[in-house]
Structure formats: structure tokens, C-alpha cells
Amino acid sequence: MKAKVYVTLKEGVLDPQGRAVLGALKSMDFTEVTDVRIGKFMEVTIDGASPEEEEKRLKEMCERLLSNPVIENYRIEIEA
Numbered sequence: 001m002k003a004k005v006y007v008t009l010k011e012g013v014l015d016p017q018g019r020a021v022l023g024a025l026k027s028m029d030f031t032e033v034t035d036v037r038i039g040k041f042m043e044v045t046i047d048g049a050s051p052e053e054e055e056k057r058l059k060e061m062c063e064r065l066l067s068n069p070v071i072e073n074y075r076i077e078i079e080a
Contacts, residue, residue, distance in 0.1 A: 001046055001054050004077040007067045008039035042066060051078070 009015050018036040025033045044061070048054035055078065062074040 001048070001051070002079045003044045003046065003054075003058055004079070005042040005044060005058070005062060005066055006039060006075045006077075007042075007062070007072050008074075009037060010071055010073055013071045040066075054078070 009018075015037050017038040021038065022033060022036040025036065044058065046054050046057060048057055055076070058076050058078075062076065063069055067074040
């Protein structure tokens with residue numbers, strides 16, 4: 001099974017990289033952009049005993065390594 005994992009900063013956490021990109025876009029005359037948040041995207045291929053077990057293991061991976069639960073949220077999309 002293949003899963004897509006999206007990791008983003010929690011609301012209220014400063015995003016200096018996003019701020020830098022926003023500044024660059026504005027300097028390039030993309031003045032309509034009001035905010036930029038930078039995140040991470042990962043594709044994970046997993047072979048588990050069952051879809052439920054695979055989802056459980058993916059959540060474990062996100063909590064322990066793929067994201068920092070203190071400052072980041074994650075979302076998992078499982079492909080059929």
C-alpha cells in the first residue's frame with residue numbers, strides 16, 4: 001500500500017522559511033499573496049498485515065519520526 005503524508009506547522013508556530021518565501025514573492029510582484037506556510041510531503045510504501053495495521057503503523061511513524069508533534073500536524077492519505 002502507498003500512503004501520502006503531509007506535515008505542516010501548527011497554527012501559531014512561527015514559520016521563518018514561509019516568511020522568506022512570502023517576502024521573495026512580494027519582491028517579484030506577486031502582491032496578491034498574503035501568507036506562505038512551508039511543510040513536508042512524503043510518500044511511504046508499507047506492507048502490513050491489514051489496512052488497519054498499516055494505518056496504525058503510519059501514525060506511529062508520524063508521531064515518532066516523520067513529524068514533531070509539539071509544533072507540527074500531520075495528515076495521512078492512503079491510496080487504494
